[in-house]
Amino acid sequence: MNPTTPSPPSSSSSSSSSSSSSSPQTLLDLITNLLSLLLLSSLSVQSFTGRWQVLHSKLTALRSSLSSLSSSPHWSDNPLLLSLLPSLHSTLHRLSSLSHQCSLPSFSGGKLLMQSDLDMASSSLSNSLHDLDLLLRSGVLHHSNAIVLSHPGPSSTKEDLGFFVRDLFTRLQIGGIEFKKKALESLLQLLTQDDEKSKSATLVAKEGNVAYLIHLLDFNNDNLIREHATTAVSVLASANDESRKAVFEEGGLGPLLRILETGSMSLKEKASAAVEAITADPENAWAISAYGGVSILTEACRSGSTVTQAHAVGAIRNVANVEEIKNSLAEEGAVTVLIQVLISGTSSAQEKAAHCIAILASSANLCVFACYSIDQ
Incomplete structure (x- = not known):
């Protein structure tokens, strides 16, 4: 026998509008009460039972998270909850309305629309669960100084x-x-x-x-x-x-290369410095070719600011010993660009370019590189 279906709460719009001005404790009480009703009503739905089983699991997890939240000594002081709790309250109100519709003996609404509404509400609930879990795991709710993000002093x-x-x-x-x-x-x-x-x-x-x-x-x-x-x-x-x-x-090289390719001048300068630093580790050098970085670095040497150029040349120098990358450098005409840097670049860029050319010249592919230089 199914549990008795609770009546849906009154107008979600009016309740949601007032939730943003409620105190954290009042809002948490409202959420807890609404959650208790939803845990019951989600077991008595007549339609879309598969989706409601998933939602019931999420609601159960939410109950556990809220219990942990309320037992944290400084939870009500955390400013992040000022937006998180009203959003959660709104999601639960929406779910309450949907559960009432799905609990009717015969569902007469649009099935695709209801499926979409349930999926969106489920996604919102997942986001709230993620944020609550992050807050709880961080430990910030146990510290009173989480109220203000003050910079730690020398004696910290x-x-x-x-x-x-x-x-x-x-x-x-x-x-x-x-x-x-x-x-x-x-x-x-x-x-x-x-x-x-x-x-x-x-x-x-x-x-x-x-x-x-x-x-x-x-x-x-x-x-x-x-x-x-x-x-x-x-x-x-x-x-x-x-x-x-x-x-x-953590996958930083790819996004940094994209910034180096299409970002603003200031972003390119910062990204190129990071790429040079990352490729200084020989174990990371291979990844440049995986992200199509040879052509990006070559173009940065050719047309970047003096700061970007110096870092890009440094990155090419760092990866020049990788055999596969040597071939790519030849195909991209990098030697011609390096020679131009050697002629007109800053002293730092010239030093790196000279070192890079020396590395390339010491390889068995010297003739190939020389041909590319002449052709260019």
């Missing part, structure tokens, strides 16, 4: 610094654009301390989410966010072996 302990980085990345992943911008500004402030740059980079690589930082390099993100993220990734790639390894292993 290792634990304080670790918490600061975790809190920062939590805001970066869950918060809106303004949260992300402020979090990235704080991250850059931490990473660019002259006397602590390497230490800070190691801490970020260990405690932060470098993969998400790399995700922010995508062209679909806000321009300022992309610029800050590119700067942060460039610093991490250049700071030390541990942070450079984190950038490479």
